[in-house]
Amino acid sequence: QVQLVESGGGLVQAGGSLRLSCAASGRTFSMYVMGWFRQAPGEEREFVAAISWGGGKTTYADSVKGRFTISRDNAKNTVYLQMNSLKPEDTAVYYCAADNSRVVLTTEYEYDYWGQGTQVTVSS
Numbered sequence: 001q002v003q004l005v006e007s008g009g010g011l012v013q014a015g016g017s018l019r020l021s022c023a024a025s026g027r028t029f030s031m032y033v034m035g036w037f038r039q040a041p042g043e044e045r046e047f048v049a050a051i052s053w054g055g056g057k058t059t060y061a062d063s064v065k066g067r068f069t070i071s072r073d074n075a076k077n078t079v080y081l082q083m084n085s086l087k088p089e090d091t092a093v094y095y096c097a098a099d100n101s102r103v104v105l106t107t108e109y110e111y112d113y114w115g116q117g118t119q120v121t122v123s124s
Contacts, residue, residue, distance in 0.1 A: 001025075001026065001113075002024055002025060002026045002029070002032060002098045002112075002113040003024065003025040003113075004023070004024050004025075004096045004097070004098060004113055004114065004115035005022065005023045005024075005115055005116070006020060006021065006022050006094065006095065006096045006115045006116065006117060006118040007020070007021050007022075007023070008020040008021050008118060009094060009118030009119045009120045010119075010120070010121070011121045011122075011123065012086055012121070012122055012123070013122070013123050014086060014087055014088055014122055014123065014124050015085060015086065016086050016122070017083060017084045017085075017086065018083045018086065019080055019081065019082050020036070020080065020081040020083065020094055020096075020118060020120070021078055021079075021080055022034070022036075022078065022079045022080075022096030022115055023076075023077060023078050024077045024078070024079070026077070028100075029074060029077040030053055030054070030074040031053055031100060032098040032099060032100055032101075032113075033050060033051070033052060033053065033098070033099050033100075033101045033103070033104055033105055034050065034051050034070075034072060034079040034097070034098055035047065035048075035049065035051075035096070035097045035098075035099075035106070035111060036048040036049045036050070036070060036079075036081045036094060036095070036096060037094070037095045037097060037108060038090075038092035038093065038094045038095065038120075039092055039093050039095070039117075040089075040091060040092040040093075043092075045095065045108055047061050047106045047107065047108070048060070048061050048064055048068065048081070048094070049061065049064065049068055049069075049070040049081060050070065050104045050105055050106055051070045051071065051072055051079065051104070052103075052104050054074075055072050055074075057104050058070050058104075059104050059106060064083075064090075067083065067084050067085045067086075068081060068082065068083050068084070069081070069082040069084075070082075079096060081094070083120070086120075086122045088122045088123065088124045089122075090120060090122050091120060091121050091122050092119075092120060093117040093119050093120075094117060094118050094119075094120050095114055095116075096114070096115040097111035097113060097114050097115070098111065098112070098113040099111045099112050100112070
């Protein structure tokens with residue numbers, strides 16, 4: 001069982017930066033693939049980024065590639081999402097997800113554990 005708690009959301013102007021954090025409980029955090037998803041009002045939840053157990057493999061949605069960076073610190077049981085050059089269309093609730101998978105996952109239904117979400121609002 002893994003419990004996830006996101007933090008770091010807030011209001012930022014377009015072009016600004018935010019870093020989201022997701023703290024995980026459990027002693028086997030290093031064995032979980034971690035992902036970030038987001039959901040804008042009236043939209044379905046969409047994939048943003050994911051990272052492998054050891055952090056050696058990452059993958060991103062095309063819409064955030066080159067602007068967002070996912071990373072993890074297994075010693076701190078935490079995964080991060082550094083978001084730069086933010087745009088108003090990045091406004092959404094951002095969710096952290098975890099799964100005990102051997103491969104990096106990019107679809108919502110493949111993840112077993114979810115955080116409660118953190119709001120990111122980008123003003124124009």
